[in-house]
Amino acid sequence: MLHRPLARALSALVALAAAAFGAVLVPGTARAAAPVHYAALGDSYSSGVGAGPYDFSGCLRSEKSYAPLWAAANAVDSFRFVACGGAVTDDVLNRQLGALSASTTLVTITIGGNDAGFVDVITSCRFGSTTSCTNAVNEAKAFATGTLPGKLDRTYAAIRDRAPNARLIVLGYPRLFETGSCGVLAMSAHKRTLLNEAADVLATVTAGRAAAAGATFADTRSHFAGHGVCGADPWIRDVTGVIEAYHPNAAGYRDGYLPALTAATR
Template sequence: MPHRALARAVTALAALLATVLGVVLVPGTAQAATVNYVALGDSYSSGVGAGPYDLSGCLRSQKSYAPLWAAANAVTSFKFVACGGAVTSDVLDKQVSALSTSTTLVTITIGGNDAGFADVITSCRFGSTSTCTNAVNEAKAFATATLPGRLDRTYAAIRDRAPNARLVVLGYPRLFETNWCGWLAMSTYKRTILNEAADLLATVTAARAGAAGATFADTRPTFAGHGVCAADPWIRDVSGVIEAYHPDADGYRYGYLPALNAALR
């Protein structure tokens, strides 16, 4: 085959391979596909517990999993609108406006505050066993009966605003190890029923994410052995009112980030 014809054939083959592999070849370089990433959600996405925080009032930290992933993957654009304390209505009213048809990736943690996360933790940390049990049972009933509809509306709104995006819904970790860890710790029983509530919330969230065509990233395996009362905890105890029972910087880097990476494989 003449050299010029051979060169044209090689060029055509390279272009075909680039299309198949989802990359665009430029002489001397290879560029990954465009990634326009928007991070939505509550405090477990904004990075509460990791610090330091920006001045938005949402307690956003660059040590959260979202900015860590964006930095590691050299995304084309990154919008970080997750906000500490957010419930599903906040995502609908204040966050989905960051999405567009050009958005290619959306991540979110949401639902914990709807189910009364802070009140349940407070009741169990400072209340009696019966007070804790009642609070957990109320949260579980809400998670089963009411939360699914709220999650469905939230995921549908995300799909509507970002129809071309991949949606990854990240779950919440179990917060506690159940070994003995001192007289000042919550009882093993309280920690156990709180972990059971986390399991139920994960089950509900995974089901609704699946129904919406989203990918669910379960963080319980990556946090296993690193809850409160562990030798190397990645969850804060009552070290701060706002940061209590949220991941620390290690939790976001070694718990949440690997779960997101696994979900995107």
């Protein structure tokens, strides 16, 4: 029989080891995973515009977007999908925060592109002159560096307030174009380069504000590399998609956005 002082010392060591490793598991059992309550916020790049088919919400939400794909692959405990095509930061603040609560554990979002007017910028470049394209890009870049940071800060802070226990992952936008030969009816390589440079500015600004808010930034540009408009295997729809133009197709959400989110959640 052990002496009492030695027995007490051994008991203390066992208790310390149990605390260090979280718990002593019974053979054949596993520790229950923490519940995942996921809310997907944001604009058309989160709602799944370009992937189709869409629900009847008016927001062009697709089950082929990265958010429902991730939720299905990870068997989440609850999933709120409130991202909406065309959303700006004010729409997130006024219409999407109701999906959040203290029990939310994960929030994802793409936002800021519509605030900076990139739809109009792309339209100017696709159908206008090189000068009008250059001017539109410069205006968008000035907005992205001067005005957008404050809008992003307010949005991320509001998400934090409504979901204080959640991890916030901000996903960026891809470069939309490859700059090689693309046929006589395509945008010039110069215009495509200008638009890709604008996307880089937006990514830099978004990454900086996400970091300032303590969020994780998931950069999608490397995942889409080689798969932009004018690529051999494009994951971005061209202007022929009308409302879906310059959004990812189903492959873009599955093979571009989903891996970016998966890597960010590890």
